[in-house]
Amino acid sequence: MKKVIIADNAGFCFGVKRAMNMAWEELISNEDKKVYALGPLIHNKQAVSKYEEKGLITVDSMEQIEEGNLEMIIRSHGVAKKIYDEAEIRKIDIIDTTCPFVKKIHQIVNKSYNEGKQVLVLGDKDHPEIIGINGWCMDKAIIAKTLEDVKKIDLNSDKKYIVVAQTTMNEKEFEKIIDYINSIDLNIEIENTICSATRVRQQSARDLSEKVDVMVVIGGKHSSNTQKLVKICKEVVDTLAIETSEELKNIDFNNYETIGVTAGASTPDWIIQDTISYLENL
Template sequence: MNVKISKNAGFCFGVKRAMKMAWNELENSEESIYALGPLIHNKQAVEKYEEKGLKTVDEVESVPESKNMIIRSHGVSESVYKSASDKNINIIDTTCPFVKKIHNIVNTYHNEGYQIIVIGDMNHPEVIGINGWCDNSAIIIKTPQQMDSIELDKSKKYCVVSQTTMNLDLHKQITDKLSKDLDTVVFNNTICSATKERQEAAKDLSREVDCMIVIGGKHSSNTQKLVNICKEIVPTFAIETKEELDGEELNKYKTIGVTAGASTPDWIIDDVIDFIDSI
């Protein structure tokens, strides 16, 4: 059995930065530290931080006044900063710089009278946060098919941004249609370069192997996109940890490819590789 690991697998720059910032705060602070939502979409990694003392909450109202609160790499709405300020909460802002750039674009164009369009999943925390920088007025499009039910006003000015982990092919399909349907539109391709490289590397590797293993959280958007890309080419196993792998099933394949989402720690990837080597 031969194992090939994707060139781009595991923590991206934004997640690595956020996790390091959060760990440093836990190491050096004597005060309680709260995280607004799971730090990343990987429950095994989050558990390690909670064992260290991190408290995960779902809303600012659950954080006591004057305490420390981490804003995760996905970013949040403008209103969250205001609510935290009202409670004198100290913010540890680990928002990915690439996501922060989208907030600035959206806020600027919204204030200039543009209708914002976000290409992404309306239920994803990153998109919820982006929408919060234009008074939650954005049109959110996840698939080309959705556009059939959306009425666009050609007399308006539009500004288009994208969730950083958006599938490249879907993004192109949507922007191609928007460019035909709208007269005045500013396109901002805000898909993270690491996302592009990760998706392209996964696609390339899938063509070289007999099956793929994609490691990452079940709620991780970028991980699920990798799963969808790989399974179009070869049999694909989507897992969070090595415990979900079946040694007998994997024995059917001569060459196995491995990739991982941006929220997957190296130690989980190493565990999977060790398990495959042990078969």
């Protein structure tokens, strides 16, 4: 039997758990209403499928939402201000499951923009969280993902800047960028908006990677925080990235005695437990 060790911090974070609970409550308490989700509820297709079986309707845009007796869930990633404005015009009831840590970034960005500051967002420009954040400064933010991206920006010492980060950003990459920014003579305010749970989860994965022969990282292929865990673990040890235990069935574990397991913030407990059971029975 293999030795399987689960990271101290793995699986649903506070924001995702809160969003999933709020969405489920709406589905079971308002069966007479249509309940829409603007974008996949979380980046885990297995979990989303369970909610859709219960009646959740996932759409990509508000144009796909019909008129009538309905509610719209704003997922934990958050959305742009214009989404709230359109919902108010169309009299669509909103169930706002935006993570409080993301909501805080919206407030910082909106206030700073109204004060005339240039917003610099560190993160993936295509990620829904970043798209939503940018929507609180009229889509006028400068967005950079890496130190190399930041070095290409023409930063002006005559301007006032505010820096925020995607909640799931890699802490080490953030620190490298801030060190560089601090080396330049700028009028700049820096807000470290990386979620504390993300920091702890990443460090937990890094620590466990140093103690095992292989790491198994469970989470959606489109989950930003999961892919960052994969990158962190790969820097230390052989790493397998999976969505479910099915993907492990063709993997040869004969050369590995101790297996570490971690999971992204949008990975349900039942998928984690199923994976651990499979590994323990090898």
